[in-house]
Amino acid sequence: MSKREIFMNSAFTENSVWKQILGICSALAITNLVRNSLVMGLGVIFTLALSSLTVSLIRSYIPKRIRMMVQTLIIASYVIIVDLFLKAFMPEISKALGPYVGLIITNCIIMGRLEAFAGKNSPIDSMIDGIGTGVGYSLVLIIISFVRELFGFGTLFGFQILGDWWTKWSIMVMAPSAFFMLAILIWIIKGPLSAKKG
Amino acid sequence: MELNPFVIFIAAIFTSNILLTNFLGMCSFLSVSKEIESSLGLGFAVVFVMTFTSAINYAVYHYILVPLDIVYLQYIIFIIVIAAFVQLTEMVIERFSPVLYYSLGIFLPLITVNCAILGISLFMVIREYNFVQSVAFGAGGGLGWLLAILALAGIRAKVNYKFVPTGLQGAGLSLIITGLMALGFIGFSGIVVIQ
Numbered sequence: 059m060s061k062r063e064i065f066m067n068s069a070f071t072e073n074s075v076w077k078q079i080l081g082i083c084s085a086l087a088i089t090n091l092v093r094n095s096l097v098m099g100l101g102v103i104f105t106l107a108l109s110s111l112t113v114s115l116i117r118s119y120i121p122k123r124i125r126m127m128v129q130t131l132i133i134a135s136y137v138i139i140v141d142l143f144l145k146a147f148m149p150e151i152s153k154a155l156g157p158y159v160g161l162i163i164t165n166c167i168i169m170g171r172l173e174a175f176a177g178k179n180s181p182i183d184s185m186i187d188g189i190g191t192g193v194g195y196s197l198v199l200i201i202i203s204f205v206r207e208l209f210g211f212g213t214l215f216g217f218q219i220l221g222d223w224w225t226k227w228s229i230m231v232m233a234p235s236a237f238f239m240l241a242i243l244i245w246i247i248k249g250p251l252s253a254k255k256g
Numbered sequence: 257m258e259l260n261p262f263v264i265f266i267a268a269i270f271t272s273n274i275l276l277t278n279f280l281g282m283c284s285f286l287s288v289s290k291e292i293e294s295s296l297g298l299g300f301a302v303v304f305v306m307t308f309t310s311a312i313n314y315a316v317y318h319y320i321l322v323p324l325d326i327v328y329l330q331y332i333i334f335i336i337v338i339a340a341f342v343q344l345t346e347m348v349i350e351r352f353s354p355v356l357y358y359s360l361g362i363f364l365p366l367i368t369v370n371c372a373i374l375g376i377s378l379f380m381v382i383r384e385y386n387f388v389q390s391v392a393f394g395a396g397g398g399l400g401w402l403l404a405i406l407a408l409a410g411i412r413a414k415v416n417y418k419f420v421p422t423g424l425q426g427a428g429l430s431l432i433i434t435g436l437m438a439l440g441f442i443g444f445s446g447i448v449v450i451q
Contacts, residue, residue, distance in 0.1 A: 079286060079427040083371045086279040126368075127339065134332040142328060157378035160331045164371035166283045232442065233277045237435030241428045249423025 061186050068175075068190035074167045075198040075240075076247045081167035086236035088158050089203035092215050097151050099196025101140045101159060103189055106168050109133045110176040110188030117177050129172050130163065137162045167195060202239045206230045261392035264385070268396025270444040274372050275404040276437060278379075281372030285405055286430050295409040298367075299402030303395065305345065305367050306376055309338050310394025313377040314387055334377045339368045372401055407437060 074080045088094045109132050113120075120128050141159045144152035152159065162168070171191050176184040207213060210230030212220035229235050274280050281302070288298050313334050321327050346364045350357045367373060376397045380390045411433050420429055 080283060082286075083279050083282045086282070130335055130339070131332060134335055137331055138328060141331070156382060157375055160378050161280070161371050161375055163331055163335055164374050233279070234435045234438040234442070236279065237431045237438060241424070241431035241435065244428045244431070245421075245424045247423075248428065249421060 064183055064186050065190040068187045069194035073194040074191055075195060076244050080170055081165045086240060088155055089199055089236060090206050090210060090231050092203045092207050094154055095199035095203040099199050102162060102195055103192030104140060105136045105162055106188035106192040107185050108136050110171060110184040111181050113172045113176040114179060114181040114184035133168055134163050167191060205239060206235060261388045264389050265392040265396040268393050269400040271447060273400040273404060273441055274397045275401050276441050280375040281370045281401055284370050286427055289405050289409040289412055292409045295405045299405050301364055301367055302401050303398030305342060306373055306398035307395040309341050309373055310376050310380055310390050312337055314390040317381055334374055338373055342368050408433060
């Protein structure tokens with residue numbers, strides 16, 4: 059596969075969220091503001107790309123039996139970097155994301171990609187796969203948060219978009235709407251869009 | 257923060273259910289909830305592990321990480337504690353109760369990567385709970401998760417034989433059911449409020 063194909067494949071065709079329903083914990087929790095989703099997405103891209111690269115580089119040295127533990131530790135180290143960076147440069151967003159930055163460690167997408175791709179492929183390919191998966195994940199976050207912020211607060215990135223005439227849908231800010239939004243997104247992608255292609 | 261541990265316990269089950277309001281533990285929630293029996297098994301394993309890891313992580317955080325000023329290592333340490341505890345539980349159960357091991361054993365490895373467990377420990381640190389509060393929070397969080405997965409498994413068993421549009425089958429429908437459950441749980445929010 060060419061580099062471009064790897065990227066497109068992991069970002070869209072095999073998108074972790076809507077194809078495999080992985081890693082949705084954080085996809086739902088922080089998507090009431092576009093800004094938070096963007097930062098979260100970047101954090102995941104960074105962690106995924108670098109841990110894929112690292113695991114791929116040392117893949118022949120990791121003993122099979124303890125590879126889960128090694129992978130978790132590698133992921134955790136990069137998450138700590140992300141966490142410290144956010145605390146230092148964007149304390150406000152770091153506070154808003156709260157424990158969800160730390161929870162990138164248990165995001166099944168990352169573990170899944172390390173197991174399925176980085177453990178078997180060359181470092182550069184693995185890194186591209188990591189970035190692609192991360193981009194696909196961020197895309198989902200941003201689509202969901204776009205709708206939720208627009209209807210819930212009438213704003214985008216904190217700027218007022220809808221005027222005073224707009225009655226805010228407070229349900230959009232609350233937890234249930236996240237479940238509904240993701241379900242609708244999966245429905246649209248799996249149903250009508252796939253039907254057309256097939 | 258001076259909250260009665262019992263209030264935290266009730267709140268963790270109903271008003272701030274770890275799954276329905278904080279979205280933690282979704283992966284295993286969606287994949288295991290196909291059958292009531294396995295949901296029950298995983299649910300009890302989660303209650304057990306969550307209660308004890310929140311206690312252990314509390315001790316580790318306040319008596320090791322804080323005095324040594326290495327709080328930034330909390331993610332690594334917490335995940336190691338959880339993985340080690342799960343491994344240990346597995347060995348102990350296998351040794352002393354083979355029956356329990358066969359019904360619960362397969363779920364234990366799943367728990368290490370269940371984000372709800374790590375989430376409980378992280379929330380406990382952020383909200384500055386004391387020891388008793390942390391244990392109450394862990395137990396309540398686990399019971400809340402058990403309640404949610406049992407409810408979903410029960411509903412899914414009924415919906416299985418109904419007509420569902422393609423594209424919405426499987427995960428999509430489970431998410432909508434979960435959303436409706438979350439709406440229902442908002443009704444509890446009058447009882448107690450934490451955060």
